[in-house]
Amino acid sequence: MKGLYARQTRLEARVERIYQDVESLKKQSMAGSSSDERQLAEIEASLAELEQSYSELTKRLNNLETRTMSSVPAPSQSGSFTGPGSSALQYEARVYEEAYKNLTEGNYIEARNQFKQFMASYPNSAQVADAQYWIAESYYREGKFEESILEFQRFIDSYPKDNRVPLSYLKQGLSLINIGRNEEAKLFLQTLIDKYPNSEEARIAKEKLRELAVKR
Template identity: 40%
Template sequence: MIDMNFLVWEEIIMNKKIRSLLIISLTAFVFGCVSQQEMLDIQNRLTALETQGSSNLTSYNQVDTRIESLESQLHHIKQSVDLIEKQFREQYAGIKANSNTSRHEIRQITGRLEEIEYHLKKKFNLLKQQKQTPSEDNVPVNQIFERLQMIENYLGIETNERKSSTTGRMQASQSQQSSPQTPEAEMYATGKTAFDQKDFETARIQFVNFIKKYPKSKNADNAQFWMGEIYYQEKWYEKAILEYQKVIETYPNGNKVPAALLKQGMAFLELNDKTNASLILKELTKKYPDSPEAKLALKKLSEL
């Protein structure tokens, strides 16, 4: 076993010696056959190859660096995209939730409007029937109208209008020497007379036409107020509230605003809406604390 190993190593050593002798022989042969100039050319080419290899290595390193930079940028871009996608999903979820809430609120409002419209039509049809077939059912309405007139007399709401209407009727019955009423005053007086006589349909038509034809008249706010009173007398409280609001918004400096606020609050009370009634009556007492309407508003508030 030892002899076999010795023989293997001896063979390996002999092969190395032979290769070394061959290399030395080839080198001597080459140097013997190649000129000095050719050796220089070979050396230059080797140097050029080494330089090119070094340059290529540098380029490869730069490419690797660039690739690493691009990978880093791509990683950051991916993170940004993920963040944007996450934010978009959250915003979309929020928008969807808000949209669902808005739809629910719109459905509620629509339902409320449809309910109000139904009640308005029902009351309108009832009023038409009452007008076509007068009966004792109309007595409570007349009584309410008389009570309201008493309140308005106490507040001084109707004083000027009634004087104007009475004066108009007196002038119409006087001699021809009296100067005739202007079309504006005549139209207003006709509407007010119809209102006083509880002819609400005629009064409504007259006041609507008067406001359209004479929107800047000194009696325009009065006409608008009586429009609210007509619907209030007809127990069409929702419509009355809207008409009173026109007085407040269209004629904020007129003398009918306190009365419109008072009657608007009373209309809400008739609808059993104490919250809005309280808000309006408080607004009246705050804006017009010295007015007769404010005193009545305070009394109403104490009863709520």
């Protein structure tokens, strides 16, 4: 399941890139260029295919989570585990997967609360980094951009070698743009480019910097 989560993160980065391409081409097509319109149609088709892949992957994760949760007994009122094969590790997975399911269903407040509880209860879990990332992402999806900036920074500071750090920098920059703090956004985007020059996220950052330069 860990591999599926990693694949979902990569797909998320690609979806973000294509969204930015679409927005850029929509602005260009205002001039009436037929070539731009054709390119926009092609990119939108690619976006539809990618979103379908993302949706199918999310369904697979949810199905796996449902099967996992159904096989793990809940703790008794005394707090002990009952049933054959029950273990603290299985229950840990169940807690995480319930939080993730709420995230995918758009129940952001509930998901955040569950992820925070997960981090407090299982500070040594291999999925603590995942929980912190999804807390930040939940704020971003909810449009609470100031909170998302802070939580993505917490993720970057805590897990500087995680492969989602470039995406976190990008989403910090996009969050700042969304709340009109363009000069600060430039700093985050440039940091992303400097640290991860060959990443997909850096390519998006360069495009956003060009757009911001035109707006001056």
